[in-house]
Amino acid sequence: MKRQLILEDGTVFNGEAFGSLAESIGEVVFNTGMTGYQETLSDPSYCGQIVTMTYPLIGNYGINRDDFETITPSIFGFVVKEYCETPSNFRSDENLDEYLKANNIPGISGIDTRKLTKILRKHGTMRGILTEAGAEDKEALDKLKQAKSLTNQVEQVSTVKPYVSPGRGYRIVLVDFGMKHGILRELTKRNCHVTVVPYNYSAENILRLKPDGIMLTNGPGNPKNVPEAIEMIKKVILTIPIFGICLGHQLLSLACGADTDKLKFGHRGSNHPVYDYETKRTYLTSQNHGYAVTEQSIAQTDLELSQIALNDKTVEGVKHSKYPSFSVQYHPENSPGPDDTNYLFDLFMGNIASYQATQKEEV
Numbered sequence: 302m303k304r305q306l307i308l309e310d311g312t313v314f315n316g317e318a319f320g321s322l323a324e325s326i327g328e329v330v331f332n333t334g335m336t337g338y339q340e341t342l343s344d345p346s347y348c349g350q351i352v353t354m355t356y357p358l359i360g361n362y363g364i365n366r367d368d369f370e371t372i373t374p375s376i377f378g379f380v381v382k383e384y385c386e387t388p389s390n391f392r393s394d395e396n397l398d399e400y401l402k403a404n405n406i407p408g409i410s411g412i413d414t415r416k417l418t419k420i421l422r423k424h425g426t427m428r429g430i431l432t433e434a435g436a437e438d439k440e441a442l443d444k445l446k447q448a449k450s451l452t453n454q455v456e457q458v459s460t461v462k463p464y465v466s467p468g469r470g471y472r473i474v475l476v477d478f479g480m481k482h483g484i485l486r487e488l489t490k491r492n493c494h495v496t497v498v499p500y501n502y503s504a505e506n507i508l509r510l511k512p513d514g515i516m517l518t519n520g521p522g523n524p525k526n527v528p529e530a531i532e533m534i535k536k537v538i539l540t541i542p543i544f545g546i547c548l549g550h551q552l553l554s555l556a557c558g559a560d561t562d563k564l565k566f567g568h569r570g571s572n573h574p575v576y577d578y579e580t581k582r583t584y585l586t587s588q589n590h591g592y593a594v595t596e597q598s599i600a601q602t603d604l605e606l607s608q609i610a611l612n613d614k615t616v617e618g619v620k621h622s623k624y625p626s627f628s629v630q631y632h633p634e635n636s637p638g639p640d641d642t643n644y645l646f647d648l649f650m651g652n653i654a655s656y657q658a659t660q661k662e663e664v
C-alpha cells in the first residue's frame with residue numbers, strides 16, 4: 302500500500318506502507334546508527350518524533366526479546382529506505398513490520414533517506430506528516446501546519462507511580478523523564494537499590510526516601526517544559542550526589558542557572574566523538590538529542606564544562622564545582638552503541654562513597 306511523508310516545506314516523499322496505517326504528525330529527525338533500530342524504536346526520548354534511519358537496510362536482524370529500552374514504544378513514525386521482511390538472526394522473534402503493527406507505529410519504506418537527511422541538515426529539523434498516498438497534498442500540509450507542537454511528552458512517558466528494583470547496594474532514586482531500561486540495567490549491575498519515581502515527584506518526597514544518590518534520566522522534548530523538575534533539582538543538589546543523562550543533564554544545567562537551546566538538526570547516532578577535558582581522552586558515544594546546554598551560559602554558574610562534542614563543539618558534559626554532581630548529554634548506558642563511557646556509572650558510585658566519607662568526617 303502506498304504512503305506519503307510530507308514535510309512542512311511542502312516536500313513530498315512517496316513510499317510503501319509498513320507497520321501501522323495510522324496517520325501521524327511529528328518532528329522528523331535522522332539517526333545515523335548502522336544498527337540499533339530496536340533500541341531506537343523503543344527509546345522514549347523519541348516521543349513526538351518521526352525517525353528516519355540513514356543506514357539503507359533496516360530490519361535485517363529482526364526484533365528480539367532482549368533489546369527493548371521500554372515496553373511501550375512512543376516514537377511517532379519510522380522512515381526507511383529498504384525494509385527487510387525476512388530477518389536472519391538467532392535472536393529474532395518477529396520482524397519489524399509485526400512489531401510496528403502491534404505497537405501502532407506507522408512506517409514508510411522506499412524513501413530516499415539520503416535526500417531526506419540532506420534536506421533536514423540544510424534546513425534544520427522540520428515537522429512532517431505520514432499519511433495515506435493519494436491524500437490531497439495541500440490538505441495534509443494544512444493539517445500539519447495547524448497541528449500544535451507537543452509540550453507534554455515527558456508526562457506521556459514517565460511512570461505514574463514509584464516502583465522499586467531491589468538491591469543491597471546504594472539506594473538510588475531514579476527520576477523517570479522517559480527512562481531507557483539501559484540506565485536501570487547499569488544501576489542494578491552495580492547492586493543498587495533503585496526507586497524509580499515520576500518526573501514530578503517533589504524534592505521533599507525524594508529526600509524522604511533517604512537516597513545515597515539521585516539519577517536524572519533521558520527523556521523527550523524541550524527541557525524547559527519540565528519546570529517542576531528544575532525546581533526539585535535546585536533543592537536536592539544541596540545534599541545528595543546527582544548524575545544526569547541527556548534530558549537529565551539539561552535539567553541539572555538549567556537548575557544550576559545555565560541555559561539550553563535547540564540545535565539545528567541534533568545529534569542522533571552511535572559514533573559521536575566526545576572529548577573529556579579531565580582525562581584528555583576522546584570517547585565514542587551514543588547520542589540522541591535535539592537540545593543542548595549553551596556554552597556561554599555555563600560561565601555564570603557553578604558548573605564547569607567537562608566534555609565537548611568534537612564534531613561541532615556542542616556541550617556534552619558538565620560538572621558542579623561545589624557539589625558532587627555531574628551530567629552528560631550522551632548515553633553512557635549505550636544501548637544502542639559503544640560502551641566506552643560506562644565507567645561514568647562507576648564514577649557516580651565513587652562520588653557517593655567519597656561524599657559519604659566526607660559527611661562522616663564532619664560529624
Ligand SMILES: NC(=O)CC[C@H](N)C(=O)O
Nearest residue numbers: 519520522547548591592
Ligand atoms: N535523549 C534525551 O534525553 C533527549 C533530551 C531532549 N529531549 C533533547 O532532544 O535534547
